[in-house]
Amino acid sequence: MAQKPWGGRFEGDTDKSVEDFTTSLSFDRRLYRQDIAGSIAHARMLAKQGIITPAEGEQIAAGLAEIYREIESGEFEFDPAQEDIHMAIESRLTNRLGEVGKKVHTARSRNDQVALDVRLYLAEEAEGLIADLRGLRLAGVRLAHLHPGVILPGYTHLQRAQPILFAHHLLAYDEMWRRDQARLGESLQRIKVSPLGAAALAGTTFPIDPQAVAAPLGFPQTFRNSLDAVSDRDFILEFAAHASIIMVHLSRLAEELILWSSSEFGFVGLPDAYATGSSIMPQKKNPDVPELIRGKTGRVAGHLMGLLMTLKGLPLAYNRDLQEDKEHLFDTVDTVRASVQLMGGLLESLEVRPERMAAALHGGFLTATDMADYLVTKGVPFRTAHEQVGNTVRYAESQVKELWELSLPEIQQFAPLADNEVFDWLKIDNSVNRRTSPGGTAPARVAEALERAEAEIGLNLHEQKI
Ligand code: ARG
Numbered sequence: 001m002a003q004k005p006w007g008g009r010f011e012g013d014t015d016k017s018v019e020d021f022t023t024s025l026s027f028d029r030r031l032y033r034q035d036i037a038g039s040i041a042h043a044r045m046l047a048k049q050g051i052i053t054p055a056e057g058e059q060i061a062a063g064l065a066e067i068y069r070e071i072e073s074g075e076f077e078f079d080p081a082q083e084d085i086h087m088a089i090e091s092r093l094t095n096r097l098g099e100v101g102k103k104v105h106t107a108r109s110r111n112d113q114v115a116l117d118v119r120l121y122l123a124e125e126a127e128g129l130i131a132d133l134r135g136l137r138l139a140g141v142r143l144a145h146l147h148p149g150v151i152l153p154g155y156t157h158l159q160r161a162q163p164i165l166f167a168h169h170l171l172a173y174d175e176m177w178r179r180d181q182a183r184l185g186e187s188l189q190r191i192k193v194s195p196l197g198a199a200a201l202a203g204t205t206f207p208i209d210p211q212a213v214a215a216p217l218g219f220p221q222t223f224r225n226s227l228d229a230v231s232d233r234d235f236i237l238e239f240a241a242h243a244s245i246i247m248v249h250l251s252r253l254a255e256e257l258i259l260w261s262s263s264e265f266g267f268v269g270l271p272d273a274y275a276t277g278s279s280i281m282p283q284k285k286n287p288d289v290p291e292l293i294r295g296k297t298g299r300v301a302g303h304l305m306g307l308l309m310t311l312k313g314l315p316l317a318y319n320r321d322l323q324e325d326k327e328h329l330f331d332t333v334d335t336v337r338a339s340v341q342l343m344g345g346l347l348e349s350l351e352v353r354p355e356r357m358a359a360a361l362h363g364g365f366l367t368a369t370d371m372a373d374y375l376v377t378k379g380v381p382f383r384t385a386h387e388q389v390g391n392t393v394r395y396a397e398s399q400v401k402e403l404w405e406l407s408l409p410e411i412q413q414f415a416p417l418a419d420n421e422v423f424d425w426l427k428i429d430n431s432v433n434r435r436t437s438p439g440g441t442a443p444a445r446v447a448e449a450l451e452r453a454e455a456e457i458g459l460n461l462h463e464q465k466i
Contacts (some may be wrong), residue, residue: 160364254290269351
């Protein structure tokens with residue numbers, strides 16, 4: 001059994017079942033890099049402020065660097081009796097340096113230490129996720145570029161509604177991913193705030209310099225209130241919320257890919273590398289990757305709920321409940337990053353089937369709105385035009401014909417002001433081409449939107465000519 005750091009106060013040993021219940025080492029060991037970086041910055045600050053000697057500061061920094069090397073190389077033996085990664089590293093340091101090692105925790109508590117470690121970890125992961133989202137946007141934009149003229153039905157209520165460009169559909173997701181990036185970028189300001197120097201909860205009697213710890217760690221700001229510094233987990237909640245929104249976006253696209261790759265739609269084919277077969281039905285190719293992305297959305301949203309519930313009702317300042325933040329957070333990070341990366345890979349190798357999309361443009365009277373718009377140009381009030389077209393559609397349906405297959409006299413029974421021009425308005429291509437309103441699906445508008453997206457993600461496909 002490892003000697004406990006609070007041994008002075010205690011006569012008896014911790015019960016084994018309590019040790020098992022309270023330890024976090026099995027999962028917080030992934031914070032070793034951040035813990036060591038934070039402790040080195042802290043030791044150097046202590047030396048700069050004359051709280052320990054410069055020689056001691058450098059000895060501690062060197063000892064920590066050596067422990068870092070040991071962990072990286074796999075030499076480091078994690079003792080399960082150590083309560084957490086902070087104790088594991090500190091006890092190894094004392095092991096190596098003796099008395100000097102015992103000075104690293106001067107003017108610090110694990111409460112501000114763990115908050116710093118998680119902030120350092122999350123800053124890096126949030127930046128990584130922003131980069132992952134860029135990769136995803138890149139894949140979406142490239143796919144849009146490969147199929148500039150492809151038209152498919154746009155849906156409302158999952159009923160065919162109006163023809164749209166496939167690229168326009170993809171760019172709708174690009175808007176979501178752009179907002180996802182922006183939300184994370186904004187959160188980074190609140191993640192990169194160093195809590196070190198709050199100590200246990202009330203600050204410290206030593207003449208510390210919190211800025212001198214924050215700066216070398218790349219954090220522009222330091223905490224303002226010591227109680228808040230050790231108990232604030234808003235930055236984790238924010239990230240979990242943003243991650244949940246990202247997963248919801250991915251899940252919506254996943255759902256479309258699942259539908260679209262079914263024989264009923266057939267709009268896309270999933271690459272073999274992203275699908276699996278069935279152990280019993282030889283003909284099957286299942287969309288497991290989008291299904292799992294959709295499924296894991298529940299898990300990430302669940303972590304957000306778990307975190308909210310953990311924090312609800314906690315009195316100030318640190319409470320051990322806060323240790324429960326880590327598994328939620330780590331799994332959220334791992335899941336959302338993998339999902340974003342896999343969705344990018346999937347889009348990169350997606351097989352698009354324009355002919356199947358084109359086939360779905362028939363039979364749904366997708367240009368009925370265009371006919372109404374046309375009648376408005378002839379002076380018919382929109383509501384009246386709507387009704388006239390509705391009657392025309394009902395008639396066409398009874399004849400098992402498309403609107404454009406009707407004769408002009410047939411149309412004029414319901415829309416007396418229609419002339420031959422109406423057939424031009426009923427064409428699918430023209431329907432798309434005419435939607436030049438801002439943010440609309442007309443090719444010129446979509447080309448602008450594509451260029452804008454490319455500029456945002458730092459890509460120029462026009463010059464690159466893929
Ligand atoms: N393992 C703890 C956590 O994750 C570290 C802080 C422990 N602090 C304490 N006062 N027991 O929150």
